[in-house]
Structure formats: structure tokens, C-alpha cells
Amino acid sequence: MTYSVQEYRLLNPVREEVARIAKSEVVDRRDLFLCHAWGDREGAALDFYNLLTGLDVKVWFSEKDVPLGTPLMRQIDKGLRASRAGIVLVTPELLKSLDAEGVADRELSALLQTGRVIPIAHGTTFEQLRDVSPLLASHSGLTTSEYDSLNTVAAKIADTVLLD
Secondary structure, eight states, rough: OOOOHHHHHHHHHHHHHHHHTTTTTOTEEEEEEEOOOOOGGHHHHHEEEEHHHHTTEEEOOOOHSSOTTTOOHHHHHHHHHHHEEEEEEEEEHHHHHTTTHHHHHHHHHHHHHHHEEEEEEEEOOOHHHHHOOHHHTTOOEEEEEEEESSSHHHHHHHHHHHHO
């Protein structure tokens, strides 16, 4: 896998932190927490989840990890705690959700405090994100517009978080 200098600067500190956290004794540890908009749960977020899990990345994804009848926010809290890093799938739907201060907004607030968050712009730009969330936009991230699809982004993320 090859990286630009900017990608290395973005991903290497996350990889170092993931390696540090991997030494902890948390049961059911996940490599990533996938923050996404509700409207993307059966589209882009599910596609990204499938790509990542196909690369053997253990992903916490609300559509797969929140049992029916359980409190959503408590399950999200547990998922955040059990994940070594977080990715935020920034789509037009997510921008709307952040503006409306929905669930994704709360997930994002928690992820931003960790310093282990990678924004992925998909179908939007970091300039558009900056208008909604300057804090998230200040984190360097990856954008699918530089590649043909989410495939290359998923491969770079997998290479970053898988320590074997």
C-alpha cells in the first residue's frame, strides 16, 4: 500500500494510538467505530461496513450491533468504548444530521475527544464539512473523490488499523 505524505501524517498517529489501545484488556474490542447518518445506514454506510469487514476489520456498526429493544445511546456508548479508533463517513446526509444535532452529532462529539478519528468525505467535500463542523473538518481525512470508490479508502483504513 502506498501513501501520500499527507495520508501518512493523517493515518500514522491513529495507527500508533490503535497499537497502544490494542494492549488493553477490553472484551469484544473493535478496530473501528463507524459514525454515519441514519439515512446512510442502508446505503453508503452499509457498503463501507461491508468493504471493511471483507478486509477483516472488526467494525462497530449500529445496524449490526444494536439489538432490537435495547437503548440506542447506551449501546453507542459501549461501542465507542470498545473501539480503538473511529471513522466518520461524511456524506450529504451526515451534514444534514449534524445540522439537526441528531445521534451522529453526539457520536461525533465523543469521537472528536479521542483524537483517534478519521473523517471520510464521500459525495461531499471538506469545504462543505467546514461549514457544518469546523472541528471535524480540522482533522485531516480521506476523500473518495481522489479514488474511484470507497474500495481504496477501505483498504487504507484497514492497513492503518489492522496490526497483524
